[in-house]
Amino acid sequence: MAPILLNCMGNEHDDYIKTEVHVKNPHLDSMEEDILYHFNLGTKTHDLPRMFGDVKFVCVGGSGNRMRAFAQFMHQELGLLGDVGDIRDICEGTDRYSMYKVGPLLSISHGMGVPSISIMLHELIKLLYHAHCRDVVLFRIGTSGGIGLSPGTVVITDHAVDSFFRPQFEQVVLGKVIVRSTELDEGLAGELLLCSKAFPEQPTVIGHTMCTHDFYEGQGRLDGALCSFSTEEKLEYLSKAYDAGVRNIEMESTVFAAMCRVCDLRAAVVCVTLLDRFQGDQISTPHDVLVEYQQRPQCLVARFIKKSLGLVE
Ligand SMILES: O=P(O)(O)O[C@H]1O[C@H](CO)[C@@H](O)[C@H]1O
Numbered sequence: 001m002a003p004i005l006l007n008c009m010g011n012e013h014d015d016y017i018k019t020e021v022h023v024k025n026p027h028l029d030s031m032e033e034d035i036l037y038h039f040n041l042g043t044k045t046h047d048l049p050r051m052f053g054d055v056k057f058v059c060v061g062g063s064g065n066r067m068r069a070f071a072q073f074m075h076q077e078l079g080l081l082g083d084v085g086d087i088r089d090i091c092e093g094t095d096r097y098s099m100y101k102v103g104p105l106l107s108i109s110h111g112m113g114v115p116s117i118s119i120m121l122h123e124l125i126k127l128l129y130h131a132h133c134r135d136v137v138l139f140r141i142g143t144s145g146g147i148g149l150s151p152g153t154v155v156i157t158d159h160a161v162d163s164f165f166r167p168q169f170e171q172v173v174l175g176k177v178i179v180r181s182t183e184l185d186e187g188l189a190g191e192l193l194l195c196s197k198a199f200p201e202q203p204t205v206i207g208h209t210m211c212t213h214d215f216y217e218g219q220g221r222l223d224g225a226l227c228s229f230s231t232e233e234k235l236e237y238l239s240k241a242y243d244a245g246v247r248n249i250e251m252e253s254t255v256f257a258a259m260c261r262v263c264d265l266r267a268a269v270v271c272v273t274l275l276d277r278f279q280g281d282q283i284s285t286p287h288d289v290l291v292e293y294q295q296r297p298q299c300l301v302a303r304f305i306k307k308s309l310g311l312v313e
C-alpha cells in the first residue's frame with residue numbers, strides 16, 4: 001500500500017508570534033506529571049522553572065564532550081563567576097544525553113542521526129515549556145561534509161533539505177506520513193552571517209544543508225561496508241545536490257528545523273565542513289585540525305550570543 005501523505009507544511013506554525021515556548025500537544029496539560037525520561041528530569045522531581053526559567057539560548061551538537069567543552073568555553077566568554085571545572089552534567093543520571101547550563105545558555109548533546117536528536121528535542125522543548133522559558137533561540141552547532149567548499153568552511157543553513165533536495169521532513173505517525181516544512185529563520189541566518197565578519201580567517205557561507213539517514217551509502221560514500229554505486233554515480237549525485245544549492249551534508253538538520261518551526265522556536269543550523277566530498281570520502285585531516293574546525297561554529301554562535309546580550313558590538 002502506498003504511504004498516506006499528510007501535508008503540514010504551513011498550518012502548524014504560527015509565524016513566531018508567541019514568545020513563550022509552547023508545545024503542540026493537547027494531551028500534555030492534563031498529565032499530572034511529565035517525566036523527561038532520557039534527561040532523567042521530571043515535573044514532580046525537579047523545579048524546572050527554577051532550574052531553567054532563565055534559559056535564552058540552547059546549543060545542541062552530537063557529542064557530549066564537545067558540548068561540555070562548549071559550555072566551559074561559554075562560561076569564560078560570558079565572564080561568569082565560578083570555576084569551569086564545577087560545571088556539571090545535569091543529565092548525569094542517564095548516559096543518553098549530556099546537558100550543561102552556563103548562565104542563560106544550555107549546551108546539550110544529541111547523538112547521531114534523526115531518531116536520536118528527535119527524542120532529545122521532544123524532551124528539550126517540553127523542558128523549556130514546563131520551565132516557562134521565553135524568547136529562546138536554538139542552534140545546532142555541528143560538523144558536516146562539504147560540497148564544493150574548502151574544508152573548514154562554516155555553512156549557515158538557509159534550508160535543510162532531504163536526500164531528494166526537498167525542504168521537508170517526513171515523519172511516520174500512526175502509519176501515515178506527515179510532511180513538515182524545514183524552513184529556518186532567515187533573519188537569524190543573516191545575523192549569523194554578519195557575526196562571521198568578525199572571523200575573516202574562517203570562510204562562512206549560507207546554503208542548503210542536506211540531511212541524510214546514513215553517513216556512508218546515504219551520503220554517497222564509496223568507503224562503507226556496503227556500496228551499491230560507482231564513482232561516476234556518486235559524483236553525479238553530488239553535482240545534482242550542488243546545483244540544487246546544497247553546500248553541506250549532515251544527519252540531523254531536517255528534523256531539528258521542522259520541530260523548532262512547529263513550536264515557533266527561532267532556530268539556526270551552523271556546521272563546519274570537514275572535507276570536500278568532491279575530493280573524497282575518508283576524513284583524514286589531522287585530529288588537531290579537526291578540533292579547530294569544530295570550534296568554528298562555536299565561535300560564531302558565541303559571538304551572536306554575546307552580541308545579543310550586549311557584551312560585544
Ligand atoms: O558533528 P555532529 O554535530 O555530531 O554531526 C555530524 O556528525 C555525525 C557523523 O559523523 C552526524 O551526526 C552528523 O550530523
Ligand SMILES: O=c1cc[nH]c(=O)[nH]1
Pocket residue numbers: 143144145146215219249250251274
Ligand atoms: O561527511 C560528513 C562529515 C561529518 N558529518 C557528516 O554527516 N558527514
